Amino acid sequence: MKQKFDIIESTCVPLPLENVDTDQIIPARFLKATTRDEKFFGDNLFRDWRYDAQGNPKPGFVLNDPRYGGCILVAGKNFGSGSSREHAAWAIAGYGFRVVISSFFADIHKNNELNNFVLPVVVSEEFLSELFAGIAADPGLKVRVDVPAQTVTNLATGRSERFELNAYKKYCLTHALDDIDYLLEQKDKIEAFERDRK
């Protein structure tokens, strides 16, 4: 949901898998909801990796591992590929994540995260592998994401990188505004465009 971004400092939940598709983030059978109930989607985040068919938590999965927590998810490259379902972003937000760090995001999912005030942070492969190794050695490792400065810092090593965020989206995130708020102010331009193309 709409919330202002500033500086976030948190421990991380590591998911060192590549090509995590949105069918895994939220399986299709949970897409039948007609409301944006983030708690429902969050409860079913990574459902089939997280729970067995009887609904018991699978002990090997990171969300069931009490050592890991925090509002930053760290994932392998090509995160969010496949289906355009925004329910995947709702599930990530509903679980309580505010930032996802990866070296590569699928396009549609990246937009969906941004539209739900979850910040996708693209880092280098080196930063990512060092971060995974650091979290494995110390689950208490913290990362700082500074949205105004557009930097992400591994606080264990001090390694810091600048991440991409265009000025428009940064303004939206730091002021809790969404694209629809913006577009609704553009009606004159839209009507002028329609007139001119005829």
Next chain:
Amino acid sequence: MNTLFDKIWDAHVVSLIEDGPTQLYIDRLYCHEVTSPQAFDGLRARGIKCLRPAQIFCMPDHNTPTHDQDKPIEDPVSKAQVDALSRNAAEFGLTHYGMMSPDNGIIHVVGPEKGLSLPGMTIVCGDSHTSTHGAMGAVAFGIGTSEVEMVLASQCILQQKPKSMSIRIEGELAPGVSAKDIALYLMSKLTTSGATGYFVEYRGSTVRALSMEGRLTLCNLSIEMGARGGFVAPDETTFAYLKGREYAPKGEAWDKAVAYWRTLVSGEDAVFDRELVFDAADIVPMITYGTNPGMGMPIDGTIPSDAAQKALDYMGFAAGQKLLGHPVDYVFLGACTNGRIEDFRAFASLVRGRRKAPGVTAWLVPGSWAVKRQVEEEGLDRVLAEAGFEVRQPGCSACLAMNDDKIPAGKYAVSTSNRNFEGRQGPGSRTLLASPLTAAAAAVTGVVTDPRTLI
């Protein structure tokens, strides 16, 4: 620069936000029942209407059962979602092709067949396979539900302009090789992220020789390489397909439209951000062995030694294994990928005079009622019935198993759909993606079979 993608995109720019996205005008929005209800809720919460209701078309397809559609949907949650679309369309004054309407079907099958998707358009839908409509020579791409709400509210979307990629394929396809095999081949070369950030123009003599159905299949699968969309420049094949369709221009307007559509080509001097060239002679019938669509190989190949172990464990396969002769439990013909008339013709041509293998459950699901009617008009339903196959009612069906059509855990399905992700066709299901001909070959033999040995 000066690519067809630039031409169409630039013609739809309403404004540019400084150091930000483009405000892009959208000609056509399609809505299905799964990704739209929260967007309509958003309009209600803001107290606003749709800006251009005449440009928005709605139809349920994901939850629809493939039998007894004249009766209420048994699953109350599915029914609620389908009913919500009907109510929302009525409240906001949008065209709605409900279940049992002769116009209903999978949104990406219905749009082209009704002439709603036209060359030069911008087209969006809350569905990643919206890239399908690129076959008409349109810029078409999948979006999220917040973006659906943007378009409902303003007929515009805010997007960063993607980069452009040219994929040129030259030469003649061998018998038994189809558009699906081209796409599976490209994915196996590019991986599922190889075209992320790009919009693809498919070019070359192989693409030109494809029918509209083949082009729709090829463009459909663009997203499985990570591409936002993919398209084919319109040509005589496109115009012949569109002429006379319900929403295609008529009379003088048709001539004017075709004259404009003929200008929709990349310039001789077009510069793409990335250009790839492939030889049709290298493409054979393909099949996937893993849990993403990029994990594909020639049907007579062996699973690569470096294949991800997690995927092989899920599939019950081992590196170095051949799939030819592997038992198959289910066969699925359908989806926005391969649920069109040409796909049914291909399947029927192979099973004609043969019998469905005992032990194989086959679901043949047309992409729309119009496809089902044509299957019957051409007598393909009788050919299929004689071989032991039944044609079901239209919908997305087992492609993502939101209705009753679920592949049971551990079972193997040769499927003409688009994704083999873990659990995609039902929890624990194991999917082998392939063409309609390869699906038909599996259906009559009960094992993975090279269709070239049966044609």
